[in-house]
Amino acid sequence: MNTDDTITIYDVAREAGVSMATVSRVVNGNKNVKENTRKKVLEVIERLDYRPNAVARGLASKKTTTVGVVIPNIANAYFSILAKGIDDIATMYKYNIVLASSDEDDDREINVINTLFAKQVDGIIFMGHHLTEKIRAEFSRARTPIVLAGTVDLDHQLPSVNIDYSKATQDAVDILARNNSKIAFVSGPLIDAINGKVRLNGYKNSLKNNNLPFKEGLVFEAQYKYQEGYNLAQRVMNSGATAAYVTEDELAAGLLNGLFEAGKKIPEDFEIITSNDSTIALYTRPNMTSISQPIYDLGAVAMRMLTKIMNKEELDEKEIILNHNIKDRGTTKP
DSSP: OOOSSSOOOHHHHHHTTTOOOHHHHTTTOOOOOOOHHHHHHHHHHHTOOTTTHHHHTTTTTSSEEEEEEEEEOTTTTHHHHHHHHHHHHHHHHHEEEEEEEEEHHHHHHHEEEEEEEEHSEEEEEEHHHHHHHHHHHHHHHHOOOEESOOOOTTTTTTTTEEEEHHHHHHHHHHHHTTTOOOOOEESSTSSSSSSIIIIIHHHHHHHHHHHHHOOOGGEEOOSHHHHHHHHHHHHHHTOHHHHHHSSHHHHHHHHHHHHHHHTTOOOOOOOEESSSOOTTTHSSSSOOOEEOOOHHHHHHHHHHHHHHHTTOOOOOSSSEEOOOEEEOTTTTTT
């Protein structure tokens, strides 16, 4: 239980044995909750005296509290789930959300951030594939609180919520190494720190631990798009790889279908593990084995962190790492 005087959504979820998403649905009056679950959550809320609007009251000197959310691609399943977690917690605190998409364009991202600053938002949650020096400069000049969600800050300057992407990648490649000696690393742009440094480091660590050599020819770079994964299939096969770890689900789905079109049987001839366990992983046949991460909770926890900063509360942790696991499905051998 929390040691300070403030009961949080995490406390309620833990005590009730449900997810934070369920608690937020109950608080927001969403009817899509089983009646016995609703009663259990409401009982815990009453017993713990949980007051989700406490922070909003602490900011009562302002007419409204507005939070800007910068998202690289609103159509991407991973970021849409993450944004849902942010929005649900914001709704609980009666905050207004301004959602701005950068369309994965660095220059547009700068414009979007400056537009949010011009609107005098009270805080920003940044979801981006990487922190450019220009973005860092904009953030450092601003007095507006910033929290990163699903974005790695290698300089450890900004509050953030992530999973351990290096360890998660290592866990995935360890599974592939059970049956394969040539494992491809199929990635979004390597300029993104999360790919080119953090995940690639996990890939290399797994190869080393499994006595496999690292080969540049097994590293493939593409944009985060289905067609790019599909187009990579022939090059991946030509490399001699019999398995691939892929950093993004849409990219992985494209690779899977490209391999299938080329006559490969999955997983008999080729094994794949993807990274985000978004709904895309369940749309393919076979369903894709994936690193599973609490995407909704990444957004929800980031929003809760931001409320604390805006209310000038002390953060227990500046960099929060949530748990991950591997969901075994049809693209890996038993």
